[in-house]
Amino acid sequence: MPTAVLTIDGPSGSGKGTVARQVADRLGWHLLDSGALYRLVAYASRQRGIPWTDEPANAAIAGHLDVRFGADTAGNEQIWLEGREVSTHIRTEEAGAGASQVAAMPSVRSALLARQRAFALPPGLVADGRDMGTVIFPDAALKIYLTASAAERARRRHKQLKDKGLDANLAALSQEIAERDRRDASRPIAPLRPADDAQIIDSTSMSIDAVVARVLELAAQRFSAK
Numbered sequence: 001m002p003t004a005v006l007t008i009d010g011p012s013g014s015g016k017g018t019v020a021r022q023v024a025d026r027l028g029w030h031l032l033d034s035g036a037l038y039r040l041v042a043y044a045s046r047q048r049g050i051p052w053t054d055e056p057a058n059a060a061i062a063g064h065l066d067v068r069f070g071a072d073t074a075g076n077e078q079i080w081l082e083g084r085e086v087s088t089h090i091r092t093e094e095a096g097a098g099a100s101q102v103a104a105m106p107s108v109r110s111a112l113l114a115r116q117r118a119f120a121l122p123p124g125l126v127a128d129g130r131d132m133g134t135v136i137f138p139d140a141a142l143k144i145y146l147t148a149s150a151a152e153r154a155r156r157r158h159k160q161l162k163d164k165g166l167d168a169n170l171a172a173l174s175q176e177i178a179e180r181d182r183r184d185a186s187r188p189i190a191p192l193r194p195a196d197d198a199q200i201i202d203s204t205s206m207s208i209d210a211v212v213a214r215v216l217e218l219a220a221q222r223f224s225a226k
Helices: 016-027 034-047 055-062 093-102 106-117 132-136 150-163 170-186 208-223
Strands: 004-009 030-033 067-071 077-081 124-129 142-147 199-202
Touching (some): 004 016, 004 208, 016 124, 016 208, 034 077, 034 093, 055 106, 106 132, 124 132, 142 208, 199 208
Parallel strands (some): 004 124, 142 199
Antiparallel strands (some): 067 077
16 A cells, blocks of 8 residues: 655745644654755755756756754754754755755756655655645645745745844845745746645635644545545
8 A cells, every 4th residue: 555645735935844744743644845855955056166057066966965854852853964954054045045946957856856755654744845746746645735825925934034043034035935936836847836636725814723733634534534
Protein backbone atom coordinates (compact mmCIF):
# COMPACT_ATOMS: atom_id res chain seq x y z
CA MET A 1 0.00 0.00 0.00
CA PRO A 2 1.44 3.41 -0.94
CA THR A 3 2.33 5.86 1.82
CA ALA A 4 -0.44 8.33 2.69
CA VAL A 5 0.38 11.81 1.39
CA LEU A 6 -1.34 15.10 2.20
CA THR A 7 -0.17 18.09 0.14
CA ILE A 8 -0.55 21.74 1.12
CA ASP A 9 0.20 24.20 -1.66
CA GLY A 10 -0.27 27.94 -1.85
CA PRO A 11 1.38 31.31 -2.37
CA SER A 12 3.92 32.97 -0.11
CA GLY A 13 2.45 34.10 3.20
CA SER A 14 -0.66 31.95 3.01
CA GLY A 15 0.33 30.17 6.23
CA LYS A 16 0.95 26.80 4.62
CA GLY A 17 4.27 26.23 6.40
CA THR A 18 2.82 26.78 9.88
CA VAL A 19 -0.27 24.74 9.06
CA ALA A 20 1.78 21.90 7.56
CA ARG A 21 4.03 21.67 10.64
CA GLN A 22 1.08 21.57 13.02
CA VAL A 23 -0.85 19.05 10.93
CA ALA A 24 2.19 16.78 10.60
CA ASP A 25 2.75 16.97 14.35
CA ARG A 26 -0.89 16.17 15.14
CA LEU A 27 -0.94 13.23 12.74
CA GLY A 28 2.51 11.99 13.72
CA TRP A 29 3.59 12.10 10.07
CA HIS A 30 6.77 13.19 8.31
CA LEU A 31 7.04 16.75 6.99
CA LEU A 32 8.48 18.05 3.72
CA ASP A 33 9.09 21.79 3.48
CA SER A 34 9.87 21.96 -0.23
CA GLY A 35 10.26 25.73 -0.18
CA ALA A 36 13.18 25.34 2.23
CA LEU A 37 15.01 23.24 -0.36
CA TYR A 38 14.82 26.02 -2.95
CA ARG A 39 15.81 28.60 -0.34
CA LEU A 40 18.79 26.40 0.54
CA VAL A 41 19.86 26.29 -3.10
CA ALA A 42 19.61 30.08 -3.35
CA TYR A 43 21.46 30.58 -0.07
CA ALA A 44 24.22 28.11 -0.98
CA SER A 45 24.63 29.79 -4.38
CA ARG A 46 24.95 33.22 -2.82
CA GLN A 47 27.52 31.90 -0.32
CA ARG A 48 29.58 30.60 -3.24
CA GLY A 49 29.25 33.83 -5.23
CA ILE A 50 27.15 32.12 -7.92
CA PRO A 51 24.48 34.28 -9.61
CA TRP A 52 20.89 33.09 -9.30
CA THR A 53 20.69 33.39 -13.09
CA ASP A 54 23.33 30.66 -13.63
CA GLU A 55 21.11 27.62 -14.17
CA PRO A 56 23.80 24.90 -14.60
CA ALA A 57 25.63 25.99 -11.44
CA ASN A 58 22.44 26.20 -9.39
CA ALA A 59 21.32 22.79 -10.65
CA ALA A 60 24.67 21.32 -9.59
CA ILE A 61 24.19 22.73 -6.10
CA ALA A 62 20.62 21.38 -5.96
CA GLY A 63 21.85 17.91 -6.86
CA HIS A 64 24.38 17.79 -4.02
CA LEU A 65 22.73 19.57 -1.10
CA ASP A 66 24.06 18.34 2.23
CA VAL A 67 20.96 19.21 4.24
CA ARG A 68 19.29 17.97 7.40
CA PHE A 69 15.92 18.96 8.84
CA GLY A 70 15.04 18.85 12.53
CA ALA A 71 13.51 20.78 15.42
CA ASP A 72 14.61 22.11 18.78
CA THR A 73 13.05 21.11 22.10
CA ALA A 74 10.34 23.75 21.62
CA GLY A 75 9.36 22.37 18.24
CA ASN A 76 10.88 25.20 16.22
CA GLU A 77 12.40 24.24 12.88
CA GLN A 78 16.13 23.69 12.58
CA ILE A 79 17.81 23.26 9.22
CA TRP A 80 21.47 22.39 8.74
CA LEU A 81 23.40 22.96 5.52
CA GLU A 82 26.80 21.28 5.35
CA GLY A 83 26.73 20.91 9.13
CA ARG A 84 25.84 24.55 9.81
CA GLU A 85 22.50 25.63 11.29
CA VAL A 86 20.97 28.06 8.75
CA SER A 87 17.26 28.23 9.64
CA THR A 88 17.24 32.01 10.13
CA HIS A 89 19.50 32.72 7.15
CA ILE A 90 17.22 31.02 4.63
CA ARG A 91 14.06 32.74 5.91
CA THR A 92 15.11 36.24 4.86
CA GLU A 93 13.33 38.05 2.03
CA GLU A 94 16.57 37.93 0.02
CA ALA A 95 16.66 34.14 0.24
CA GLY A 96 12.98 34.00 -0.67
CA ALA A 97 13.55 36.13 -3.75
CA GLY A 98 16.45 33.90 -4.77
CA ALA A 99 14.39 30.76 -4.19
CA SER A 100 11.67 32.07 -6.50
CA GLN A 101 14.27 32.63 -9.23
CA VAL A 102 16.03 29.27 -9.00
CA ALA A 103 12.70 27.45 -8.65
CA ALA A 104 11.80 28.62 -12.16
CA MET A 105 14.76 26.67 -13.61
CA PRO A 106 13.80 23.26 -15.06
CA SER A 107 17.15 21.63 -14.23
CA VAL A 108 16.99 22.77 -10.60
CA ARG A 109 13.48 21.39 -10.22
CA SER A 110 14.59 18.12 -11.86
CA ALA A 111 17.54 17.83 -9.47
CA LEU A 112 15.23 18.13 -6.45
CA LEU A 113 12.40 15.89 -7.71
CA ALA A 114 13.61 12.52 -6.43
CA ARG A 115 14.84 14.07 -3.16
CA GLN A 116 11.35 15.40 -2.44
CA ARG A 117 9.55 12.17 -3.30
CA ALA A 118 11.88 10.26 -0.98
CA PHE A 119 10.25 12.02 1.98
CA ALA A 120 7.10 9.91 1.48
CA LEU A 121 7.66 7.33 4.23
CA PRO A 122 5.23 5.54 6.60
CA PRO A 123 3.10 6.37 8.44
CA GLY A 124 2.49 9.35 6.14
CA LEU A 125 3.76 12.65 4.75
CA VAL A 126 2.53 16.23 4.88
CA ALA A 127 4.17 18.02 1.93
CA ASP A 128 4.22 21.82 1.88
CA GLY A 129 5.05 23.84 -1.22
CA ARG A 130 3.83 25.28 -4.49
CA ASP A 131 3.64 22.22 -6.74
CA MET A 132 3.26 19.34 -4.27
CA GLY A 133 -0.20 18.36 -5.47
CA THR A 134 0.32 19.13 -9.15
CA VAL A 135 3.83 17.80 -9.87
CA ILE A 136 5.62 16.11 -6.98
CA PHE A 137 2.73 14.03 -5.57
CA PRO A 138 -0.02 14.13 -8.23
CA ASP A 139 -1.58 10.97 -6.77
CA ALA A 140 -1.81 12.31 -3.22
CA ALA A 141 -5.04 11.26 -1.53
CA LEU A 142 -5.70 14.74 -0.11
CA LYS A 143 -4.59 18.01 -1.67
CA ILE A 144 -5.07 21.37 0.02
CA TYR A 145 -4.61 24.75 -1.68
CA LEU A 146 -4.24 27.39 1.00
CA THR A 147 -4.57 31.02 0.00
CA ALA A 148 -5.23 34.49 1.45
CA SER A 149 -5.44 38.05 0.16
CA ALA A 150 -2.15 39.67 -0.86
CA ALA A 151 -2.57 42.38 1.80
CA GLU A 152 -3.10 39.81 4.55
CA ARG A 153 -0.15 37.73 3.40
CA ALA A 154 2.12 40.79 3.47
CA ARG A 155 0.90 41.66 6.97
CA ARG A 156 1.59 38.12 8.21
CA ARG A 157 5.05 38.04 6.68
CA HIS A 158 5.87 41.43 8.19
CA LYS A 159 4.86 40.22 11.66
CA GLN A 160 6.79 36.96 11.22
CA LEU A 161 10.00 38.78 10.34
CA LYS A 162 9.60 41.33 13.13
CA ASP A 163 9.01 38.54 15.65
CA LYS A 164 12.31 37.01 14.56
CA GLY A 165 14.09 40.32 15.06
CA LEU A 166 14.62 40.87 11.33
CA ASP A 167 14.19 44.18 9.53
CA ALA A 168 11.07 44.40 7.39
CA ASN A 169 9.16 47.06 5.48
CA LEU A 170 5.46 46.37 4.89
CA ALA A 171 5.27 48.30 1.61
CA ALA A 172 8.34 46.52 0.25
CA LEU A 173 6.94 43.16 1.37
CA SER A 174 3.65 43.85 -0.41
CA GLN A 175 5.53 44.64 -3.62
CA GLU A 176 7.75 41.57 -3.28
CA ILE A 177 4.78 39.26 -2.67
CA ALA A 178 2.98 40.63 -5.73
CA GLU A 179 6.11 40.10 -7.84
CA ARG A 180 6.65 36.59 -6.46
CA ASP A 181 3.01 35.70 -7.15
CA ARG A 182 3.41 36.86 -10.75
CA ARG A 183 6.67 34.98 -11.22
CA ASP A 184 5.43 31.76 -9.59
CA ALA A 185 2.14 31.74 -11.51
CA SER A 186 3.67 32.52 -14.91
CA ARG A 187 6.73 30.26 -14.92
CA PRO A 188 6.58 27.63 -17.69
CA ILE A 189 7.60 24.77 -15.38
CA ALA A 190 5.26 23.81 -12.50
CA PRO A 191 3.40 27.13 -12.23
CA LEU A 192 1.66 27.92 -8.96
CA ARG A 193 -1.97 26.79 -9.27
CA PRO A 194 -4.42 24.57 -7.40
CA ALA A 195 -4.56 20.92 -8.45
CA ASP A 196 -7.82 20.09 -10.19
CA ASP A 197 -8.89 17.96 -7.22
CA ALA A 198 -7.58 20.28 -4.48
CA GLN A 199 -9.65 21.50 -1.54
CA ILE A 200 -9.27 25.31 -1.58
CA ILE A 201 -9.14 27.08 1.80
CA ASP A 202 -9.09 30.88 1.95
CA SER A 203 -7.42 31.72 5.26
CA THR A 204 -7.73 35.53 5.02
CA SER A 205 -10.15 35.75 7.93
CA MET A 206 -9.26 32.44 9.60
CA SER A 207 -6.93 31.77 12.51
CA ILE A 208 -4.16 29.19 12.18
CA ASP A 209 -6.00 26.97 14.66
CA ALA A 210 -9.14 27.10 12.51
CA VAL A 211 -7.23 26.22 9.35
CA VAL A 212 -5.43 23.33 11.08
CA ALA A 213 -8.75 22.03 12.40
CA ARG A 214 -10.26 22.15 8.91
CA VAL A 215 -7.33 20.30 7.34
CA LEU A 216 -7.42 17.64 10.08
CA GLU A 217 -11.16 17.24 9.51
CA LEU A 218 -10.59 16.67 5.80
CA ALA A 219 -7.73 14.27 6.56
CA ALA A 220 -9.90 12.24 8.91
CA GLN A 221 -12.57 11.96 6.22
CA ARG A 222 -10.15 11.04 3.44
CA PHE A 223 -7.69 8.71 5.14
CA SER A 224 -10.09 6.90 7.47
CA ALA A 225 -11.96 5.77 4.39
CA LYS A 226 -8.87 4.04 2.97
